Amino acid sequence: MKSNMSSILDGLNPEQLAAVTLPHQSALILAGAGSGKTRVLTTRIAWLLQTGQVSPSGILAVTFTNKAAKEMLVRLTAMLPLDPRGIWIGTFHGLSNRLLRTHHREAGLPRLFQILDSADQLSAIKRLLKSMNADTEKFEPKKVQNFINSNKDTGLRSDKIEAYDPYTRRLADFYSAYDEQCNREGAVDFAELLLRSDEMLARNSVLREHYQERFRHLLVDEFQDTNRLQYRWLKHFAGASSALMAVGDDDQSIYAFRGAHTGNMNDFQRDYAHDNLIKLEQNYRSHGNILDAANALISLNQTRLGKNLWTAAGPGELIRVYIAYNDQEEARFIVEEAQALHREGTALNEIAVLYRSNAQSRVLEHALFGAGIPYRVYGGLRFFERQEVKHALAYLRLLANPDDDSAFTRIVNFPARGIGARTLEQLIDAAQGAQSSLWRTACNSDAKPGGTKGLAGFVALMRAMQEAIIGLALPEAIAHILQTSGLMAHYQAEKDGQDRMDNLHELVNAAATFIRDPDALAEEDDDEGMMANFLAHAALEAGMHQAGAGHDALQLMTVHSAKGLEFQTVFLTGLEEGLFPSEQSLAEHDGIEEERRLMYVAITRARQRLYVTQAQNRMLHGQTRYGIASRFLSEIPAVLLKPVNAAYPAHADTPLQTVARSQHSNSPWRMGMNVRHAKFGTGVVINLEGQGNDMRIQINFGGAHGIKWLALEYAKLEAV
């Protein structure tokens, strides 16, 4: 035991050790990039268990992604010969699902509630807007979805929204109607999973105290990415005897646009950690020059908790800067360098090409394809998001829950069985009149002659299906559904249907794998419960991005999706003003700081070698744009940079560069700066014009005041 115990602590540095063996207290762990964050988190859990301070059921560990949760579990079981079944390790959404399945009655949900993924939610909203005769020009479904989700993410129900203008009031009406529709159909979207759990625990003190007593240790990963609702959610589980450990890095907060609230870190310090702050600053990933560049850059951000990475490794190579004439030449350079590295023995999957926006991948892919270099692009459709898989799942959903109108509309005429738009519209009207679901209405419409023939056929088909799968295990049931629904036959007849058929077969396999997985073991183990659990799994874990992974291939991805990964060599591309930092970020509150954090994340992905590239001309939106070098390039100390072509440093500035320089140095006002105006409040500088007393500044004050040009001579402005 003793030797075992010391072995899990072996090799930890003093700060890591302090975090892992912290007494029963709450603490904030500020964990820099590459500082062994996941290791600390998992070793902490192992340490608590091994020393008998807590039993597995006393631990709640929350992550953002399934990948992170899985990795934690894998590393934990590698450290401890322990059945981790009692531990609650999972994503916010996964754990909420678990909670709501167990306490569906207390939460006011049907036992077999369905989970809507973003695409399901969007079509539910479209359906709703149509039934409310909303003007979808004025109220775009995407915008409505965004409105609903961002309010849920802040913990606001429709009745709590402060709507002072008719537009917002209408949005709040849609929100409220949407929630009603979801309740009627037994559907729950992603944000709702959290909000429901939050409300249930807020209202039900018996339940809350039960969990507070149970969980003695709460651990949260990537805390800087939590939104307001998630923090509120977490607090319900924290009782008087719970210790919370939040691990995060404010410098790597790059998800403000989807609700992440870095202020949670400060709140957490105030609410729980007090002055218990442990900084993990030793970096085990990158060489010194790379870290110096990252440190210098991020130090320009005003709002940080403060942290400086260091490494015991040597300085390593300088950062290579390449200024290309245009985007194609940038791609050509990367191809040549990657080929050379590969020849010298670097595995292709140790080389990553990062970009700010997905559109940049096209030119790169073209060049790589032409050179015959295998590559893999991250992003895109995932397994459970493919249309054929969603169709198949819709049959399951309708069988599990006949009130699921989304599933009904998706499959009632797919494969085509002669039920046209007219029939469907009549059915929808009838259902609305009867305050009933489409399925129930369709069942009753048998009596009416004419026009319902196709519908009657569909009802009969589903009923026969329901009969046939009784007693079948999930994979067999799915296989049966694929045949009798006509889905298989449909794709067989299609000329490019082979891939889709393969995916449908894969779905059967996925079900077979699932029923062997501990995830599937819920309180209820009847067939219906199993099916509901599988559907939840499909929604919560959309699966791998695409096939063709695993093989040795160059990695192409956005900077956002590179977070958490590392590579021997990184090409950081498109370092141009307007692209990185992105144009629109300039108008956002704290936009530049977030872009800088993004740049920080990008730099710290590289272990040995980092290339930064810029294209002086780039095809964007069908037009050639002349881009000046990103300010981030000049924010890296020149001594760390090594130009690899003659164009750098530019001795003769282009006019645009001169303008940029004057904006950078002569005046105290800079792009992206936060300022306060006596009347308009705080805003961010998005443009500058002129010199000295003639200077005008364009500022985005957000909200009611919006974007304004102000003459510096008259406007009283102060920096914030």
Added chain:
DNA sequence: CATGTCTCCATTTTT
């Protein structure tokens, strides 16, 4: 109902 044509638009993404 499938397919062609037009128009509009354009960060970042997990659950």
Added chain:
DNA sequence: TGGAGACATG
């Protein structure tokens, strides 16, 4: 430039 979605036509 090119993809997605709306609309029209055989």
